Amino acid sequence: LLSYGHYDVQPPEPLDLWESDPFGPTVRDGGLYARGVADDKADVLARIQALRLYIEEHGRLPFKLKFLIEGEEEVGSPNLAPFVRSNADLLSADACLWEGSMKDEAGRPMIFCGTKGMAYVELRARGASYDLHSMYGGIAPNPAWRLVQALRTIKDENGEITLDGLDDLAEEPSEKDLEAIDRIPFDDAALRGSWGVEALDRGLAGQEALREMLLRPTANIAGIQSGYTGPGAKTIVPSEAFVKMDFRLVAGQSPGPVLELIRSHLKKRGFDYVEVVDLHGVEPAKTLIDSPIVGTAVETWRDLGHDEVIVYPTIGGSGPTSLMVAELGIPTIMTGSVANVESRLHSPNEWVRLDDYFETIGYFARFFERFAS
Amino acid sequence: LLSYGHYDVQPPEPLDLWESDPFGPTVRDGGLYARGVADDKADVLARIQALRLYIEEHGRLPFKLKFLIEGEEEVGSPNLAPFVRSNADLLSADACLWEGSMKDEAGRPMIFCGTKGMAYVELRARGASYDLHSMYGGIAPNPAWRLVQALRTIKDENGEITLDGLDDLAEEPSEKDLEAIDRIPFDDAALRGSWGVEALDRGLAGQEALREMLLRPTANIAGIQSGYTGPGAKTIVPSEAFVKMDFRLVAGQSPGPVLELIRSHLKKRGFDYVEVVDLHGVEPAKTLIDSPIVGTAVETWRDLGHDEVIVYPTIGGSGPTSLMVAELGIPTIMTGSVANVESRLHSPNEWVRLDDYFETIGYFARFFERFAS
Numbered sequence: 001l002l003s004y005g006h007y008d009v010q011p012p013e014p015l016d017l018w019e020s021d022p023f024g025p026t027v028r029d030g031g032l033y034a035r036g037v038a039d040d041k042a043d044v045l046a047r048i049q050a051l052r053l054y055i056e057e058h059g060r061l062p063f064k065l066k067f068l069i070e071g072e073e074e075v076g077s078p079n080l081a082p083f084v085r086s087n088a089d090l091l092s093a094d095a096c097l098w099e100g101s102m103k104d105e106a107g108r109p110m111i112f113c114g115t116k117g118m119a120y121v122e123l124r125a126r127g128a129s130y131d132l133h134s135m136y137g138g139i140a141p142n143p144a145w146r147l148v149q150a151l152r153t154i155k156d157e158n159g160e161i162t163l164d165g166l167d168d169l170a171e172e173p174s175e176k177d178l179e180a181i182d183r184i185p186f187d188d189a190a191l192r193g194s195w196g197v198e199a200l201d202r203g204l205a206g207q208e209a210l211r212e213m214l215l216r217p218t219a220n221i222a223g224i225q226s227g228y229t230g231p232g233a234k235t236i237v238p239s240e241a242f243v244k245m246d247f248r249l250v251a252g253q254s255p256g257p258v259l260e261l262i263r264s265h266l267k268k269r270g271f272d273y274v275e276v277v278d279l280h281g282v283e284p285a286k287t288l289i290d291s292p293i294v295g296t297a298v299e300t301w302r303d304l305g306h307d308e309v310i311v312y313p314t315i316g317g318s319g320p321t322s323l324m325v326a327e328l329g330i331p332t333i334m335t336g337s338v339a340n341v342e343s344r345l346h347s348p349n350e351w352v353r354l355d356d357y358f359e360t361i362g363y364f365a366r367f368f369e370r371f372a373s
Numbered sequence: 374l375l376s377y378g379h380y381d382v383q384p385p386e387p388l389d390l391w392e393s394d395p396f397g398p399t400v401r402d403g404g405l406y407a408r409g410v411a412d413d414k415a416d417v418l419a420r421i422q423a424l425r426l427y428i429e430e431h432g433r434l435p436f437k438l439k440f441l442i443e444g445e446e447e448v449g450s451p452n453l454a455p456f457v458r459s460n461a462d463l464l465s466a467d468a469c470l471w472e473g474s475m476k477d478e479a480g481r482p483m484i485f486c487g488t489k490g491m492a493y494v495e496l497r498a499r500g501a502s503y504d505l506h507s508m509y510g511g512i513a514p515n516p517a518w519r520l521v522q523a524l525r526t527i528k529d530e531n532g533e534i535t536l537d538g539l540d541d542l543a544e545e546p547s548e549k550d551l552e553a554i555d556r557i558p559f560d561d562a563a564l565r566g567s568w569g570v571e572a573l574d575r576g577l578a579g580q581e582a583l584r585e586m587l588l589r590p591t592a593n594i595a596g597i598q599s600g601y602t603g604p605g606a607k608t609i610v611p612s613e614a615f616v617k618m619d620f621r622l623v624a625g626q627s628p629g630p631v632l633e634l635i636r637s638h639l640k641k642r643g644f645d646y647v648e649v650v651d652l653h654g655v656e657p658a659k660t661l662i663d664s665p666i667v668g669t670a671v672e673t674w675r676d677l678g679h680d681e682v683i684v685y686p687t688i689g690g691s692g693p694t695s696l697m698v699a700e701l702g703i704p705t706i707m708t709g710s711v712a713n714v715e716s717r718l719h720s721p722n723e724w725v726r727l728d729d730y731f732e733t734i735g736y737f738a739r740f741f742e743r744f745a746s
Contacts, residue, residue, distance in 0.1 A: 011607055017503070039506075075605060116508070120606045129569035130390070133412075133718040134619050135489075135689030137593030138585045139561075139573045144594035144616075145528060152525040155518060188512075196502035200512045212511045220510030221517035222609050227596035228617060232448060233493045233652045234384055235619045235691075236595050236719050243517075244601060246507050246608045279606045316508030318608075345506040346609050 001371055002066045002093035002330060004321075005044035005100075006073035009036030010346045017348035033351040038343035042352050043100030043360070044069055046338055050364030057365070062372045066093060073099075076120065076280025077320040084323040095293035095371075096324045096332040097364075102339035103356060104310060105190035109301045109363075112334040113294060114314030115321045116217075117249035117284035119258040122277040123147060123266075124242045131227070134235040143241035144226035150271040151243065154219050154262075159202045161219045163247075164265040171252035173215050176289050177313035184310055186210040194342050213316045218248040244279075248318060255281025285322035287331045289313050297335040300367045304359070335367075336360045374744055375439045375466035375703060377694075378417035378473075379446035382409030383719040390721035406724040411716035415730050416473030417442055419711055423737030430738070435745045439466060446472075449493065449653025450693040457696045468666035468744075469697045469705040470737075475712035476729060477683060478563035482674045482736075485707040486667060487687030488694045489590075490622035490657035492631040495650040496520060496639075497615045504600065507608040516614035517599035523644040524616065527592050527635075532575045534592045536620075537638040544625035546588050549662050550686035557683055559583040567715050586689045591621040617652075621691060628654025656695035660704045662686050670708040673740045677732070708740075709733045 012022035012035045020026040022035035032042070047067070054061060068091065070080055084091060101110045125143035132140050156162045188205050192198065200209050222245060227238030247258055263276050287294070289311060301309040315334065324332045338360045344350045385395035385408045393399035395408035405415070420440070427434060441464065443453055457464060474483045498516035505513050529535050561578050565571065573582050595618060600611030620631055636649050660667070662684060674682045688707065697705045711733045717723045 010609075011601065011603055011605075013601065013603060118608075120608070127568075127570065130717060130722075131720045132568065133690065133720070134591070134593045134595055134621065135691075136586065137591035137619065137621055138589055138689065139564075139577050139582045140568065141570055141572070141574050142594055144597050145524075145532065148521050148524045148594070149528070149530055149532070151518075151521045152530070155522070157522055157525070159518065159522070191512075195500075195505065195513065197500065197514050199514070201514050204512050209512045213509065216511055218507070218510035220507045220608075220610060221515055221521070221600065222507060222607055223600035223602045223611065224517050224614070225598055225602040227594065228384065228386070229596045229598035229615075230384060230386065232384075233617065233619070234595055234719065235491075235493070235593075236383075237593060238596065241597070242602075244606065246510065246606070248507065248510055316511065317506065318508075344503060346607065347504040347506070349503075 001063060002068060002091060002096040002324070003047050004068045004096060004098050004324070005047065006040050006070050007044060008071040008074050009039070010074050014348060019349055027354070030354055031351045032354055032357070033349055035350055038339035038350050038352045039345040040073070040099045042338045042357050043336055046336060046357060046360040047364050049361045050368065053361060053365040054368045061368065065368070066091065073319065076282055078280065080320050081323055084327060088328055091328060093330050096330045098319065098321055098332050098334045100336040100338050100360070101334040102341060102343065103337040105187055105194070105341050106185070108308045108310050109306050109337045110310050110312060111294060111297050112312045112315040113289050114286035115284065115317060115319045116314065117253060117255055117282055118318040119247040119249065119255040119281045120245070120279040121259065121262060122242055122244050122279055123150065124240070124275040124277060125273055126240050127237060128239050131239050132237040134237050137237055140237040142237050144238055146271070146273060147226070147241045147243055150266055150274045153265070153269050161217065163219060163261060164268070165261050166217055166253065166258065169253045169257060170217070170250050173313070180289050180311055180313050181211055181214060182207060184210060184312060191341070214312065214314050215250060217250055217253055220246050220248070222246050248316065249284050251284050251286055254283055282318050282320050283322035283326065285325040285332070286314060287325055287333055291331040293331045293333055296367065296370050297333055300363060300370050303366050304363060336363060374436060375441060375464060375469040375697070376420050377441045377469060377471050377697070378420065379413050379443050380417060381444040381447050382412070383447050387721060392722055400727070403727055404724045405727055405730070406722055408723055411712035411723050411725045412718040413472045415711045415725050416709055416733070419709060419730060419733040420737050422734045423741065426734060426738040427741045434741065438741070439464065446692065449655055451653065453693050454696055457700060461701055464701060466703050469703045471692065471694055471705050471707045473709040473711050473733070474707040475714060475716065476710040478560055478714050479558070481681045481683050482679050482710045483683045483685060484667060484670050485685045485688040486662050487659035488657065488692045489687065489689060490626060490628055490655055491691040492620040492622065492628040492654045493618070493652040494632065494635060495615055495617050495652055496523065497613070497648040497650060498646055499613050500610060501612050504609040504612050507610050510610055513610040515610050517611055519644070519646060520599070520614045520616055523639055523647045526638070526642050534590065536592060536634060537641070538634050539590055539626065539631065542626045542630060543590070543623050546686070553662050553684055553686050554584055554587060555580060557583060557685060587685065587687050588623060590623055590626055593619050593621070595619050621689065622657050624657050624659055627656055655691050655693050656699065658695035658698040658705070659687060660698055660706055664704040666704045666706055669740065669743050670706055673736060673743050676739050677736060709736060
């Protein structure tokens with residue numbers, strides 16, 4: 001059995017929104033707050049503690065348990081692929097437990113059988129060689145406007161992705177995956193409540209929103225910056241502008257070809273002055289929803305008294321799971337539930353419930369027992 | 374004679390682009406570098422020095438010279454209007470010399486007979502109450518995308534302003550103004566060279582670019598910000614986004630009505646979630662190009678040996694000149710030439726030539742002689 005996790009974390013900014021030191025773990029009201037505690041440090045530690053628990057109980061593990069723990073997951077695991085490829089024998093396994101899953105808003109454990117791919121790019125535009133007085137606003141090239149015009153060709157006025165050729169790459173989802181999605185008790189009201197929004201993007205709701213999240217690619221603006229952004233007014237034509245975008249990809253959409261789509265899409269529309277910088281990419285990956293490892297994960301939760309376990313064909317997020325699934329041929333799932341839907345992964349005040357952490361230790365110990373038998 | 378100037382300056386950021394301390398004036402190669410030296414400190418001081426020069430020569434000024442020097446011009450002069458209105462008698466004058474003009478790229482003095490108005494707004498959008506993991510990128514409201522969609526309705530894909538009703542407010546330029554513009558030796562190649570760009574916005578060139586700058590409103594993005602903008606990749610759906618915009622306005626377009634246009638334009642298109650914050654506004658203003666004060670300014674330059682003096686019906690920039698022109702009925706022009714076209718007003722490494730500064734002192738002293746006679 002192979003276990004994959006990572007100890008690196010996202011940047012903690014914006015720092016002023018943290019209620020306690022991001023890198024000084026703090027317990028408040030049964031919750032443990034720290035950058036990376038949910039994604040993915042507590043999950044890594046829960047598995048190690050589960051192994052200790054198992055050994056205390058049974059003396060010795062009757063199968064090989066391999067821990068692969070890296071420190072570059074949040075930047076696209078640039079060195080994982082060469083490592084995996086040159087250590088295929090060392091990593092061989094019958095199944096892989098990918099980094100942890102979570103509990104949904106009703107406390108039900110979630111199991112994920114796949115991950116989306118990702119193409120993370122920065123689009124950059126330049127105007128004059130220095131910021132100009134905005135008296136020239138009518139005649140000076142404005143890189144912020146240029147980016148807005150370029151971006152607008154990637155999503156239409158309804159928020160639908162209009163990137164040339166992206167849909168053509170996507171593989172059709174299987175019947176079993178579609179059925180599994182229909183069975184997922186997706187509570188968009190809870191999500192909206194947690195986020196504090198009246199509606200999801202484009203008014204999506206219920207199963208339609210779920211299918212959008214799991215089966216469709218995204219073209220997300222993660223950050224944009226140009227010109228003067230301090231308090232009050234400054235009247236300039238900015239000299240440069242950039243936008244950071246992550247495109248989450250579904251089966252069939254590899255980051256390399258998608259990067260080329262983005263470049264040719266912009267070039268075709270005359271945005272030659274928009275530079276497309278490749279920051280990182282990762283392949284989408286899928287494990288069959290009826291693989292034995294999925295059954296083991298479900299049954300283990302039932303052993304712990306969780307009658308309802310929700311199996312997702314894939315997750316909206318990404319990770320280098322394709323290295324296991326496609327390169328090594330190892331069925332790979334995400335299970336365990338240190339985190340919950342309000343754990344604020346990648347955001348200020350990231351946290352987990354201590355109760356969930358302790359239950360997950362027991363979960364993995366029990367999982368090892370089932371896997372051994 | 375009334376003289377208007379200001380001692381406040383734009384924010385000095387980005388600080389790392391300054392070659393010397395923005396607030397520690399530095400002389401390099403005959404140039405004086407400091408934030409505000411061109412806009413508008415050296416001009417204010419040149420007029421005071423000219424008065425000293427005149428008094429040394431002639432003993433006493435045979436007319437009343439009134440200095441109005443404020444410290445809020447760069448934030449829209451919020452207290453100037455009430456001051457002017459309650460001190461109309463104190464400020465009464467036959468003519469007003471507004472803050473300084475400059476020399477063009479060929480060293481010709483420029484005289485401006487009007488200023489554009491301005492509506493400076495911040496458009497703000499909100500998404501979830503905190504940054505979300507971008508696995509939700511397909512279903513979470515993204516305020517950066519919302520702003521892009523909203524902005525795109527303000528300029529079309531060709532960069533033309535499409536704000537409902539803005540053009541309808543504009544007054545037709547006079548024949549004399551159009552003729553004056555045709556006489557201006559506008560060198561867009563020099564401007565492009567100074568800016569380091571291959572083309573002006575929308576491929577504008579020559580007199581067409583000049584008419585665009587002087588006779589048309591702008592919708593300029595002065596700054597935009599959302600989400601993560603540090604190095605590398607962060608995968609979030611940002612919780613908020615804002616854009617700072619200055620709309621430079623021509624005769625007929627008052628900032629109040631334009632603000633309402635922006636609000637109703639966005640509302641009509643369903644962008645109710647975009648908040649339009651009024652940061653400041655100023656009225657456009659025009660002095661007739663054949664006013665006596667314009668002739669005095671031209672003749673004074675000729676006295677100093679400048680055969681070519683370029684009279685602009687208006688400038689692309691703004692200022693509270695309408696308080697003099699419209700409220701007090703005083704013909705108002707911009708003359709003097711401490712600055713030049715490469716003085717980087719509002720930008721790092723703002724500077725003036727010391728030679729221009731000293732010549733401008735002589736110019737105003739001579740102007741006072743002509744005005745007295």
